[in-house]
Amino acid sequence: MEKGLNKYEAEKNKNNNKAGRQNQNVEKKKKTIIIIFALCIIALIYTMVRLNMKNFNETENSVEVITETSSEKKDEVLNLNKTVYLTFDDGPTEWTTQIIDVLKRYDVKATFFITNPEGREEIVKNIYKEGHKIGVHSYSHRYSEIYKNRESFWNDVEKMQKEIQDITGEKTDIMRFAGGSKNTLAIGEEENILSKLKREVKSKGYEYFDWNVSAGDGGGALTDIDYITNNMIEGIKRNKTSIVLCHDTYENVVYGIENVIKWCNENGYKFRVIDKDEFIYHF
Ligand SMILES: [Zn+2]
Numbered sequence: 001m002e003k004g005l006n007k008y009e010a011e012k013n014k015n016n017n018k019a020g021r022q023n024q025n026v027e028k029k030k031k032t033i034i035i036i037f038a039l040c041i042i043a044l045i046y047t048m049v050r051l052n053m054k055n056f057n058e059t060e061n062s063v064e065v066i067t068e069t070s071s072e073k074k075d076e077v078l079n080l081n082k083t084v085y086l087t088f089d090d091g092p093t094e095w096t097t098q099i100i101d102v103l104k105r106y107d108v109k110a111t112f113f114i115t116n117p118e119g120r121e122e123i124v125k126n127i128y129k130e131g132h133k134i135g136v137h138s139y140s141h142r143y144s145e146i147y148k149n150r151e152s153f154w155n156d157v158e159k160m161q162k163e164i165q166d167i168t169g170e171k172t173d174i175m176r177f178a179g180g181s182k183n184t185l186a187i188g189e190e191e192n193i194l195s196k197l198k199r200e201v202k203s204k205g206y207e208y209f210d211w212n213v214s215a216g217d218g219g220g221a222l223t224d225i226d227y228i229t230n231n232m233i234e235g236i237k238r239n240k241t242s243i244v245l246c247h248d249t250y251e252n253v254v255y256g257i258e259n260v261i262k263w264c265n266e267n268g269y270k271f272r273v274i275d276k277d278e279f280i281y282h283f
Contacts, residue, residue: 085243085273087113087243088248090115093120102261103261106258111174116139124163174274176208177208181210210281212235213244215244215247223252243281
């Protein structure tokens with residue numbers, strides 16, 4: 001019996017040992033599963049943190065880009081604030097050279113809407129060489145001829161354009177109507193010729209420019225220097241961006257312009273050349 005018992009005990013112990021080993025195995029498996037599970041959680045947390053950081057960085061980058069864009073746009077707006085476009089019509093003349101000298105002295109660039117330059121081609125070349133902009137005004141500047149009809153107008157413009165291209169090697173894309181885009185002198189065969197011409201300007205490859213400040217220098221050689229200086233300064237004060245009309249056909253404009261440049265420099269204005277992608281002014 002005892003033997004049988006012992007046998008039973010032995011069998012029991014054996015079974016117990018087996019169960020113990022099985023339990024140990026289960027424990028081991030549990031531990032392994034827990035460790036794997038923990039590692040998975042750690043890996044998951046790590047991935048999430050990395051992803052968040054990446055997103056954060058990307059957000060930061062995009063904020064930077066937006067900031068850059070905004071400041072660029074802001075600069076563009078600021079560029080036109082207190083900006084003066086000096087424009088000279090009806091040249092080239094003997095006074096043009098002096099005006100170029102004044103502009104050079106103050107490192108100012110301006111725009112010249114020119115007429116027939118015959119015998120004064122060198123002056124036009126100088127305007128161009130000094131970095132100023134040249135635009136078409138009119139070859140003949142004779143109202144009765146140019147505003148006779150649309151064909152005569154564009155013939156006159158193209159004649160002027162050809163001269164500009166021959167002298168400078170470059171075509172211009174800007175123009176100013178003789179007398180401005182609204183004037184009572186444009187009377188010819190066609191009614192409302194200026195309105196018709198204005199509608200054709202773009203298709204002819206130009207943009208036209210009027211002015212919002214006038215020097216009032218049309219009174220001839222005797223126009224007072226203080227008078228034209230004041231007209232320009234008062235006009236510039238009224239506008240955020242000014243296109244100033246002068247004529248390089250009078251000596252006093254040379255001195256008036258110097259006064260205006262000095263005043264503008266003292267009062268934080270800057271000068272730019274006319275550009276059709278920058279600031280357009282039509283009456
Ligand atoms: Zn003119």
